[in-house]
Amino acid sequence: MIVGAGMAGVQTAVELRQQGWRGPVTLLGDEPHPPYDRPPLSKAVLLGAEGGALADVRFDVDFRALGVELRLGVHAQALRAEQHHLVTDAGLVAYDALVLATGAYPVVLPGTAGLAGVHPLRTLDDAAALRPVLERREHVVVVGAGWIGAEFATAARQAGCEVTVVEAADRPLAGVLPASVTAHMTGWYGEAGVTLRTGTTVAGVEAGGVVLADGSRLAAGAVVVGIGARPATGWLAGSGVTLDPQGAVRADERLRTTAPDVFAVGDCASFPSARYNRRLLVHHWDNAVQGPRTAAANLLGGEEAYDPVPYFWSEQFGRFVQYAGFHREEDTLISRGDPSDGSWSVLWLRRGVLVAVLAVGRPRDMAQARKLIAAGSAPDPVLAADPAVPLKSA
Ligand code: FAD
Structure with a gap:
């Protein structure tokens, strides 16, 4: 059973099937629309550039062919984790395992x-x-x-x-x-x-x-x-699922929650990052795509740790802005390229190791930097500041 039919919920259903699960999968969500993607909503959809119709943002997933039961317009009200029961406005639903994917709501x-x-x-x-x-x-x-x-x-x-x-x-x-x-x-x-x-x-x-x-x-x-979003987890109060002070479901490195057989993915959950030595709450699309792979694997008996290099993009004022990793104020900042040229990047190093990158109109920097961050590599700081030199390990 998956609660929340956004990217993380849909991706969990898809991953369960791709990873060989043949039993029943139910995807329950409170919005009336077939599951759809959010990033276009603040971009082309507003202008009608994608036709503006629901069909244009709908996920390209054939739920029937996948054997996934979609229950739309159903709101989960409470969780009785010990009994393995979900309380919804359409009645009680029993589950064997549950994935929380209820996302976030705007402040x-x-x-x-x-x-x-x-x-x-x-x-x-x-x-x-x-x-x-x-x-x-x-x-x-x-x-x-x-x-x-x-x-x-x-x-x-x-x-x-x-x-x-x-x-x-x-x-x-x-x-x-x-x-x-x-x-x-x-x-x-x-x-x-x-x-x-x-x-x-x-x-x-x-x-x-x-x-x-x-x-x-x-x-x-x-x-x-547009003043931020909070994890949509109020309905979990008293359920045995521990929330952190920001209201996110406190998942462990396997994306398990504190309740038996309950996992959490996407915008509603924080997870411990060994890579960055802190708990992360990521409200970006890539996390809603990657987390479900790990959650599905662990749901099916695996022991995979989730430790991504967070990534997101934004399209604003004619620029393509991308960010990967996680930086802190005390990290060393290296500028790459001249911002007045319109395309530039910024790198953050911690004890010489690349930990984060922001690229404006420089997708190649992003691709190279993401690999270096994932590998824990240390670029030569002088060469890294030269936009004409590809980013590589020293
Ligand atoms: P959601 O997409 O929020 O889905 C959760 C679903 O669960 C919702 O349908 C919700 O109604 C449902 N739900 C909640 N509570 C309950 C309940 N109790 N019972 C039943 N159902 C429930 N990220 C980027 O990296 N780049 C971008 O350019 C970008 N653009 C964005 C633009 C917009 C307008 C928005 C809103 C987000 C954007 N994001 C972007 C962020 C990205 O879309 C989210 O990180 C992603 O959608 C999270 O997916 P999710 O499935 O975790 O949550």
Whole structure:
């Protein structure tokens, strides 16, 4: 039994079959739509460039042929792990083994839950609700200059909307990248014709716009909120599945939870990374694809450890931004290439070993660096700073 029919849930079902499991597989999810992919929702789908129809983002998986029972529109309400029972709004479901893949839900701006004109961007329905906003070329205020905010702002500008991005921190992506790196990204907003207001907090939303903490108002036909996501695990309270302080299911290195026969994958779960010597909670697509391979193998009796080099990409303001690995503030930063040229990379070394890379328009750097990070290799720092020299171990 798999709960949550997003990428991690679907991929778990596919992996179970690929790895030889012939018994029943049920994939239960609370959204009414056939399972679909999320990254296009903040990109082409908003513009209708992929037809905008559900069929274009739907996973190319024939569940019937795979022998997977899809139960859509069913919400898991509680877990009775000792009895191996899942409580759903459609009744009690017994399972032998359970995979938690309930993903994450977007953080709501305080006091705005359900308010007309205030949009999260997580689901297909969210994207569908935003399409008319772009079609009408409304003035949009985007709250949060993170990955989703930047991608939405890109699409909205492309559609011809006037866009203001309001960010409480003093720069975009403040919680993710150092100031020396985001300094090269801040200008992207202005270049695209987007007004970026950093150090600005939204206090509330009212008809026709947002109210800022200083009491001033910003007019807006629509408000799009991209201020982060939290693991969708509230329903597991009291189940015996331990959650960590961020609310993520606390999986072990085999992606097992603290409850018997219960595993967890994707955005809803954190796992211990031996590679980075810390627990990671990764809210990116690649993790939702890779984790299920390990979970399925272990569910079928294997003893595989999950220790990926995390990876994600973002498409914003005409740039292809990729990041792999995990860096800390104290790691040594090496710049590779001139940001004013439009394509550049940044490497992070820890005691000489490459631990993370950010590549803007340099997919080859990304491919080479990912291999070095996975191998725990140490590049020559002088050569690594030369964008004309391929990245390799010293
Ligand atoms: P989800 O996709 O969230 O799926 C979980 C499913 O479980 C949902 O359908 C949910 O409704 C359901 N569910 C939750 N609770 C219950 C319950 N109690 N009972 C039943 N069902 C339940 N990553 C990148 O690397 N690059 C990108 O460019 C990128 N773009 C993105 C753009 C957008 C708009 C979004 C939202 C995400 C993007 N991501 C991107 C992140 C990536 O899509 C996620 O990491 C990935 O979807 C996680 O998959 P998941 O299956 O763990 O969770």
